[in-house]
Amino acid sequence: MYLGLRGKALVAAIGFCCGSGFLLLGYDQGVMGGVVGYSGNTFAQVFNNPNPTTTGLMVSIYEVGCMFGSIAVIAWGDRIGRRMSLVVGGIIVIIGTILQVSSYSRAQFIVGRIVAGLGNGMNTSTLGIYQSETCPARNRGKVVTCEGIMAIGGVWVSYWLDFGMSYTNSTAQWRLPLAFPAVFALAMSGVAFFMPESPRWLVMKKRDEEAKQVLAALAGRDIPPDDGSVLALYTSIRQATDYENQVGGEFSYRELFTGRDLQNFRRICLCFGIQLMEEMCGINLITYYMSNVFLQIGTSYFMALLLSGVNSTTYFISSFVPIWLIDRFGRKSLLIYGTTGMMCMMIMLTVSLSFGAENLTAGIFAILSIFLFNIFYATGGWMATPFLYPSEISTLRIRSKGSAISVLSKWMFNFLVVMISPVAMANIGYRTYVIFIVLNFVFIFVVFFFYPETKGLPLEQVDMIFEGGDPITRGAMRRRRLEPHDFAQDLQEKHEHGRAGHVEDISKTA
Structure with a gap:
């Protein structure tokens, strides 16, 4: 059972499974950046030199497939597990x-992108x-942050593979990089098949x-299902x-859009x-378009690919920082720090590009701003936290749907940005980045006023954050730490006030 693994080894195996999935996510986000946009490479030759609009469609249609995948989880995720x-x-x-890899026509390539998405x-x-x-509350942030590192590692792998394959003149120049995701997908699904639910x-x-058996297996090698800690x-x-x-x-989709005691609509909005x-x-x-951005600054094709690889390396290294910070300073503080830094780097990039590609000093500052933008994004926990946070704040009955709706949002706006970016850069140039300056400024205040802190809380205790508080932020500006006996007592109080039905022997968890 579970390949004979228990305790830390089993948790590590689940981490490897999820890590492979995040590697796949990051790789797919980075790989097209070194493939599209160059009239001289074999990708452009095979697909008849697509213009910026067609390029945006061929890249972003992947996100449409991802949106439908998220919808499938909303509908069937709780059924199949x-x-x-x-x-x-x-x-x-x-x-x-x-x-995708076997494509010789735009139509087949687009279909492959949709299916993979x-x-x-x-x-x-x-x-x-x-x-x-499946991981303990005390290090849940660290574990999921490690998965975010894997995603950024996927970006790193994709850019260096693109750079290495740029020296070839055959269609392997883009077919091999686009074939590589199958390795990560096979590792993820192969290990997941043998892991516990x-x-x-x-x-x-x-x-x-079955739940008790899994909890015991996750707890340690010699811990039986009737152990006191497992039963608690x-x-x-x-x-x-x-x-x-x-x-x-009984669950109804209507409750995703209502408040009431569980505050589900508020959770879905978050x-x-x-x-x-x-x-x-x-x-x-x-x-997605890192190499194109470097070309916009005025670098050569070779230098754009090289800088993309170096940038992805610093991006990957800096992504390790939140491991030591996310469970110490919390999700909220890191997100605000990261967003502030990204806003400042977008200002720096916009001002630098406004001097024109021929200005060497401005070009150096523009390149520096891109490097620092990725560092702020990575150290601010923006890669991992958006996947962790919906699971933390959603009740069990809507957790699958809340996470899927969250990821649906991800792919909707991912599609929007990836689709319009080539057109925007071709038409308004450096002014494209002003949009993100304004958005990041707004996001700082949204996170501060509306997103509660969840660090260190077991998933079943996060519910208590959503009770009380002022009418606008509803607890986001305060923090309440509950010990296990407080949680049981809180449920007992709800029972006594008629807000919950009968819960047997609730005081025994103290």
């Missing part, structure tokens, strides 16, 4: 990759949930004995699930918003 969603998603990615949309809607539901999903499906965690999950069911009754901000901060323009 976290693990099987990853298995199916990985297989679909491999099929889409084969279609469908699988990746399923993966990205599930990875954060699966990881957060999320214990919280099992509890939701009333498969309680199982009981807290069961109580939270029972309370949600008592308050909400889920949708955090990925919106991550996509609209400017990172997609830089990541």
Whole structure:
């Protein structure tokens, strides 16, 4: 069972599975940047030198597939479970990759992009949930941050592979880089097939004995399902699930758009918003079209690819920083720091480019601003937190749907940025970056006033953040830390006031 793994080894195996999925995410976001936009390379030759609008379509249509993959998880994710969603998603990615790599026409290439996106949309809607539901609360931020590092590592791999393949003159110049995602998809789905299902999903499906076995396997090698610590965690999950069911009754999609005691609509808005901000901060323009941005500054084709590789290396190295910061300073503080830095770097880039490509000093400052932009994005936790946060703030009954809606937002706005960026850069040039200056300025205040801090809290205790507070921020400006016995007592108080139904032996968790 589970390849004979238990305890830390099992958690590490799940981390490898999710890490492979995030590698796939990052790689796919970076690989097209070194492939498109150059009339002399073999990609342009095979597809008849697509103009900026067609280029934007061929790259961004991938995000349309991702959107449909997220919708599929909203509809069926809770039926097939976290693990099987990853298995199916990985297989679909491999099929889409084969279609892209074997393409000789724009139509087949676009179909391959859509199919691969469908699988990746399923993966990205599930990875954060699966990881957060199977790791301890004390280091959940660190673990998911490591997955964010893997995503940035995928960008790093893609840019250096693009650079290396630029020396070839055959269609392998772009076919090999576009084939590589199949390796990550195979690793993710292959390992996921042998891993345990999320214990919280099992509890939701009333498969309680299986849930206890998984909790015991995650806890350690010699810990049985009837161990006191396992039963205490199982009981807290069961109580939270029972309370949600008592308050909400049988699940209806209508409750995603209503407030009431569980505040589901507010949670969905936060889920949708955090990925919106991550996509609209400017990172997609830089990541997808990094080489094009360097060409805009005035570098040669060779230097653009080389700088893209070096930039992705510093991007990757700086992504390790949040491991030591996210569970110490929290998600919120890092996001505000990162957004402020990105806004300042966009100002620097805009001013530098306004002097023209022939100004050497301005060009150096423009290149520096791109490097620092990625560093602020990585150290601010913007790669990992948008996948972690929706899983933390959503109740179990809507966690899959909340995460999928969050990722749907990601791919919607990803598509918007990737589609319009080539056209915007061709028509308004450096003024394109003013858009992201304004957006990042707004995002600083949105995060500060509306997003509550969740660091260190078990998933079942995050619910308490959403109770009380002022009418506008609703608890986002305060922090309440609950110990396990406080959680049980809080549920008991709700029971006594008639807000929850009967929960058996609730005081035993103290």
